Amino acid sequence: MDGKQAGKLIKILINQKQIDCEEGKTILEVCREAGIFIPTLCFDPRLEPYGGCRLCLVEVKGINRPLSSCTTPIQDGMEITTESENLTELRRTMLSLILSNHPNDCLRCEKAGDCSLQELAFIYDAAPARYEGERWDLPKREDNPFITFDPNKCILCGRCVNICKNVMLKGAIDMTGRGFHAKPDTAFGKPLSPENCLFCGQCVSTCPTGALVEKPSARTGRHLSVKKVKTTCSYCGTGCSFFLNVKHGKVTKVTSDYDSPVNKGNLCIKGRFGYEFIHHEDRIKTPLIKEGGKFREATWDEALDLIASRFGAIKEKYGPDAVGAFSSSRCTNEENYLVSKWVRTVLGSNNVDNCARV
């Protein structure tokens, strides 16, 4: 991003290795850039750091307690340790506490394989049974066509609430209740509606667990068994990139591309949920030729021969000014180029236009 002033370069030590970095960044940012792993649950680069999950704790020489790396800015000469026995035990404890009120039903969970909690519990060998106590048994919310909310899987990281309030400026959901009863919820527990919710699914895109998942793609394929094809959205000129999730030759879901320079994982309702048309039964599947006012199915050869001969004949009879083409802002650059080339080389006309003007 060339609009931002580059900060002063300073030197720090991370795990005894010297790293040159820009002043103003947090310890977590610098570590991520340097490829040093630090576990997080409440962190999303799209959000202001919250420092709530306490997993990103690191040790800093001269400070007698661990610091949350997502909220601590680097300072010249800082000596940072990201892994130690003490940090591992702290992280394992935090994770075990979360798991003590979590369904731990990874076998049946949509998010398995793509779940930060599952992944970190594995890395830190956190046991669900370490702490026993009361568990949530709240009803699953499926009261809109796009988003399923299972509050029992919520770890109270606040990311959904934060992204809705601070990135989308909507605030359709907020933290409600206190203590054991705290959970993100809609106003008065009512279903999300077009009056308060954009159905952009940003909350789903930031949820680190299976608490918020896409409803239309439920049970269509687990993360690791689904092919992910990085592509560019076909709605609007923003050009968000995302992953088409493909299983058995069908697009089953759209997931965020967090590294995209355009949208950084953000999407709107159309991009995230508007993919059903791809396999819709109304798709035109074969060429159609009109005969006696009605369309009949035709082979490609038949249709393309007809097109070639009719355009040829009309050009012959009326001249190249009487033929032309409209190209499409929905098609690719390569296709637009070929339409232009076809009209100019084959029809011999400049009667070719795109729909930018209409």
Place this chain on the structure above:
Amino acid sequence: MAGLATSLGAGAASNSFDQISEADALLIFGSNTTEGHPVISIHVNKAIKNGARIIVADPRKIELVKWADVWLNLKPGSNIALLNGLVHVILKEGLYNRDFIEKRTEGFEDLKDAVEKYTPAHVHELTGVSPEKLVEAARIYAGAKNAMILYGLGVTEHQTGTENAMAVANLALVCGHIGRPATGIMALRGQNNVQGASDMGPAPAAFTGYQPVTDPKVREKFEKAWGVKLPSKPGLKSVEMLDEAKKGTFKGLFILGEDPAHTDPDISHIRQALASVEFLVVQDIFHTETTRFAHVVLPGASFAEKEGTFTNGERRVQRIRKAVEPVSGKAEWEVFCEIASRMGYQMKYNHPSEIMDEIASLAPIYGGISYARLDQGSIQWPCPTKDHPGTATLYQEMFSRPGGRARFIALEHKGSGEVPDADYPFVLITGRRREHYNNGSMTRRSKGIMEMFPEELLELSPADAAKLGIKHGEMVKVSSRRGEIKVKVRVFERSQEGNVFLAFHHQDVLTNLLTSPHRDPITGTPEYKSCAVRIEKL
């Protein structure tokens, strides 16, 4: 886009979307960004959170007005008057950037003379915007260190669309608010590949990369590459092809992935034109209002079914990748190769990457672009060579006009082609909704979207609703000089008194039966944003 090209050199946004959040002031002009470009509006939201001052210029009280320091609630069709008024205030108050004007522009004296009479009082008469708000907006915009203008189709979809864009450029140039990061003009593009479709030169007067067909040197280059003699006379614009079809002089038309019988203005005229074409081929993924006029319909491949590239509204070339097989077995690029070859011109590519290589060899702005590079990451044009990193911010050194200077253009207020009168007392503004896209053929096939956003509603101000005795949810007939439709009413404070709003996504509410036949004389862009209608309770 012709407007910006004339003033600055390139018909494209000058900056990148992610720079929007770095600006100190944003002027959002004729763009309901929150709905038209939801993800760009996330950058706007970030600017708001960062404390940027926000000016909204729009006849509708759009969602962003909630966050705006000033809402310039202009009457539809008065863009030039408002922009001239802002320049007037900036000149009078000495807020202009003398250094920038001297070093990087031409034609300043003409502009100065032209805006002289656009005093805040006069602008108030023409636009309805109060003098206080005009002055405040001028001070915020001119006073910012980094200011960006985001504009949408509310600028271009007028009979003065090209001039409106020039007026936007005048404002930015007077303040020197262009040619730096987080400082410039973002023309927000409607469809996914509008920018790319413009770049690729399916255009009557330009080859790929905006190279004029009238230039013998350019023609020679393309003739050599394509191996045939090429016509030197510019062709017909889309709207002109349809005009000629109706007259009976235009006979054979191929329409690729477009639905003019739904999305073009004054549909009755379009229907007659399409019915007059001797041989019409339409290629689309669904049946539309337009396919019914075709003699041959070809199945299209959706974006998920082919390889290719799209260029977004910040000139960023990005790959699309095949995730599933085309329903019909062929992608459009293959179809065009086959038609050309059957007509005696060999067109053969093994993969779209070879087409991009040919584009790069002919269009200097795409000169350094290849699939191999795009697989490493997207690239913003101009990218003239293989080792060029692409361009995030245009005009940092010079403008891409002859001589390298930007040009001020003196403009006068003209208004809309059709204004309200006793028979048709309301102004109809048309536009988009967040949840639907264009003719709706894709979004209306999403169950969830249709469950939550099933129908079109006419937005009517509470004052007008009371005057007409119409309640929320009641059906009305909306008629213009060209046609009529029936639609349910949403009484909504987003509309100002005298203005109503409709989107055009639904086939059962064909808004474009009503819209205006007036067009921009330079680009042919229709005046979608303003026509006169009557509303009657049913």
